[in-house]
Amino acid sequence: MKYVHTAQVQNKLNMRLIKNNISKIIFFLSTIFGLIMLGILIARVLIQGIDWINMDFITGKLSTQADKAGIMGAILGTFWLMVVVAPVTMFLGVGTAIYLELYAKKGRLQAIIQTNISNLAGVPSIVYGILGLTIFVRAMELGNIVFAGGLTMSLLVLPIVVVASQEAIRSVPQHLSEASYGMGATKWQTIKNIILPAALPGILTGAILSLSRAIGETAPLVVIGIPALLIPFPGGITDRFTVLPMQIYYWTLDSSLTAEYANLAAATIIVLLFVLLILNSAAVIIRNKFQKRF
């Protein structure tokens, strides 16, 4: 006696296999689409810009003449911006995360704060630019200097650091802090000696990723008002400045005046991508190296 109708099963099986293959192809194509776009972007930028990258371009001053223009000013501007953004976001971000995760009582207030931090992460960057223009540039009369730009950028990336730090703190095993309390440590001692060291890799990863976001952002700085031509190098956080993405923006726009500017923009994109690649790999390395310590 036959329990299985081979023919019937075979018939249905074929259909299922076809469906399986179709879905496989659809999902493969979705994956490939993003990769192809990235490939086209990188190839185009490389072809257009690679010839323009040389020591003079990297270390030179800005110029209206395409063959003389350099981006050291923008690189230094980006550096000084990070000097402001890194400590400010680290302190405020980790502080917020510690409060929310370890001190705040679970309740309505905490839920409201939590929701709003998630909401902040979704606010368009240009809105932060308007905020920065109103508060730091105008009300505090800082002007369009590195410090004002840095504070604006810090606001922008703060939610990223807060959320990443919260995740990191939450993932520290409960038994570690319980052991600490068991030994008679206070809450702050436990946080300082047990929780933060254990959560540090996660926090650093979040911080580095937020920095790379800040390096690539343009919109808030457009609003704050970065000069289109600024030749001297910024020497500190009180100087006026320009950054790499702003230079890309201006050169792209001005390519209608001087066609070679488009190549300069491409070359600057390569430099910017390179910087971002380094930062993001640092984040990956830190994460992988310290991830499984417990």
Next chain:
Amino acid sequence: MNFKKYFVFFVLISFAMILTACGNDSKDEEGNKAKGKESNELEGSVAIDGSGTVYPLMSKLAEEYMVNEQENVSVEVSRAGTSAGFKKFLAEDGTDFNDASRQIKDEEAKKAEELGMEVKELKVALDGLTFVVHPDNDWATELTEKDLKKIFLKDENIEKWSDIDPEFPDEKINTYGPNENHGTYEFFYENILEEKDLVSDINLQQEYSTLVNLISEDVNGIAFFGFGYYVNNQDKLQAVHVDFGDGPVEPSIDTIAEDGDYAPFTRPVFTYLNVDQAKEKPQVLDYAIYVMNHVNEFAGETGFAPLPEEEVQEYVDFLEGLKE
């Protein structure tokens, strides 16, 4: 323990950075002190904002000044547009110069008065309002002044090219121009269209490069902007030859010059100087004098017609007079 190491490291780095940052604070004060010294070396900064039309000329001048004259003066050139620039110029601690592709308005002059600010108008060059079309447009290469105005006026009800001339294609005219932030728009609206309403579907843009790209892809488009943006894009655009009554005139450095054949659409472009700042900050005055001495030198290559020498000399004399 590990955390402590990280923490100390971070604190040290942040301190080192903040310290280096503070080292440069006193820069501007030194710039003002440099006045009395024997050498003519100046320091400090000069802030310029305003017209995007004048920007190519002013950024060129700024660069030449910094390379050849005063290496330690930082001339910062922005281009928010004439009207947006005036808002930054007419403020406490505003910008030192505002480039303008139109004259200062009465209300702006009043604002300056309220602030107790002395403003000097410096004419820097002549620009021709240029109408551009797609290179493949072979019908509207020559238009009369009247037809051009009709295209942009709401009340004329011109929708298709064929509404102007039955021989023109039966296609909708797409109009483009710079937006209200720009003096070019205001010049066109106030001086050429005499404040009559523009067609409602005109595509107004903040950036000139966007306009150039839009027109270079729209066979039925027509746009207006400063001559400089046409000169640098002659491969992508074609300028409409305008007939003011004595036959079509092509806009060029020669025709847009003083008393040239393109004169009805020619306008002076300016930069406005905050005289109080110039008296207070030697680098601002020095830069102003440099600008007026060299403006004709760079006008041509940036797409402007030069001013008569005597007129320029008058400005230089005025500025020299501000020196104590």
